[in-house]
Amino acid sequence: GAVVSQHPSWVICKSGTSVKIECRSLDFQATTMFWYRQFPKQSLMLMATSNEGSKATYEQGVEKDKFLINHASLTLSTLTVTSAHPEDSSFYICSASRGSGAVDTQYFGPGTRLTVL
Amino acid sequence: DQQVKQNSPSLSVQEGRISILNCDYTNSMFDYFLWYKKYPAEGPTFLISISSIKDKNEDGRFTVFLNKSAKHLSLHIVPSQPGDSAVYFCAAKSNFGNEKLTFGTGTRLTIIP
Numbered sequence: 727g728a729v730v731s732q733h734p735s736w737v738i739c740k741s742g743t744s745v746k747i748e749c750r751s752l753d754f755q756a757t758t759m760f761w762y763r764q765f766p767k768q769s770l771m772l773m774a775t776s777n778e779g780s781k782a783t784y785e786q787g788v789e790k791d792k793f794l795i796n797h798a799s800l801t802l803s804t805l806t807v808t809s810a811h812p813e814d815s816s817f818y819i820c821s822a823s824r825g826s827g828a829v830d831t832q833y834f835g836p837g838t839r840l841t842v843l
Numbered sequence: 844d845q846q847v848k849q850n851s852p853s854l855s856v857q858e859g860r861i862s863i864l865n866c867d868y869t870n871s872m873f874d875y876f877l878w879y880k881k882y883p884a885e886g887p888t889f890l891i892s893i894s895s896i897k898d899k900n901e902d903g904r905f906t907v908f909l910n911k912s913a914k915h916l917s918l919h920i921v922p923s924q925p926g927d928s929a930v931y932f933c934a935a936k937s938n939f940g941n942e943k944l945t946f947g948t949g950t951r952l953t954i955i956p
Contacts, residue, residue, distance in 0.1 A: 730886065758942065767852065769845070769946040770887075770932070819886060823942055832942060834879075834886030 729753055730822050732835035739810055740843055747805045747838045749820035755800035756822035760832065761793075764817040776803050810842040846870045847935050849947035857955050862920040864950050866933035869914065873935040877944070878907060878918045881930045890931075891918070920952075928954045 729752040739745050749759055758777050762770040774790075776782040776797035784790045794806040803822075807814055819837040848867045856862045866876075874895040879887035893900040893907045893916065900907050906919045920927055930951045934944040 732886075735884070760942075760944075762946075767948065769847070769948045770944075771946075772943055775943065821886070832889070832944070834888070836884060836886045 728824075728831075728833045730756075730820065730833045730835040732818075732820055732838050734838060735836060736839040736841075738841045738843065741811055742809055744806055744808045745810055745840060747807075747818055747820075747840075749803045749805070749822065749835050751801045751822040751833070754822075754824055756803075756824065757800065758823040759797055759803040760821045760823070761795060761803075761805050762819045762821070764819060764837075770819060773805075807840065810840070812842045815840055815842045844869075845948070846873075847933060847945050847947040849931075849933060849950045851950050852948070853951040853953070855953045855955055856923045858925060859922045862918075862923045862927065862952055862954070864918040864920075864931050864933075864952065866916050866918075866947050867914055868916075868935050870935070870937065870945070871914070872937040873945070874938055875936045876907070876909060876916050877934045877936075878905075879932045879934060879946075881932060881949070887932055923952075923954045925954045925956055928952060 731750045733748045761773045764770045773788045774782045774784045776795050778797045778800050782795035797803040821832045821834045823832045877892040878890040880890050881887045891902050891905045893909050909916045930949045932949045933947045
């Protein structure tokens with residue numbers, strides 16, 4: 727159990743377009759979902775935390791109008807990169823938490839590779 | 844500002860020997876530490892964790908040691924197996940960060956048969 731999926735696994739888009747990435751918890755209800763970004767040879771950087779039915783909490787330096795997060799249900803969160811630029815090219819990864827309070831119940835998706843031309 | 848650091852980007856170890864992965868942190872508010880393992884094209888999977896009130900936690904072949912005074916933790920894998928080849932991330936959290944995790948940059952471990 728505790729499987730998290732992401733779609734798409736990779737995407738190439740033109741500069742100026744928007745891209746939506748989906749994160750789904752397949753066999754459990756996720757009270758909290760997290761979005762991370764990882765640049766090559768760097769660590770996973772938390773972008774935002776989202777709770778079902780409420781607005782996402784963004785980390786310092788992350789533009790909330792550029793990275794739109796919607797946590798519409800207990801099994802789905804989406805990240806939309808709006809007006810993408812080449813510098814947004816990165817590996818985006820989500821995680822989902824059952825909300826039991828233990829940190830090790832954060833389950834990660836396989837990630838989405840975004841390339842902006 | 845990299846609060847969690849893994850200074851060795853890669854490590855090669857002979858099968859059957861001990862693998863030691865190191866991690867240093869700078870934030871004294873961190874009180875819970877975790878190790879994740881990541882295969883290519885997959886998300887990180889939780890491996891083992893340790894609370895700051897302990898200095899050692901063991902789970903099968905995996906042992907994590909914590910030296911709070913040095914702000915250093917290490918993951919020992921013994922004996923190392925080919926399936927252990929992966930990228931290992933250490934992560935840390937503080938009581939005030941809720942579930943927020945701060946990750947290190949990762950160490951690629953290669954087990955040589």
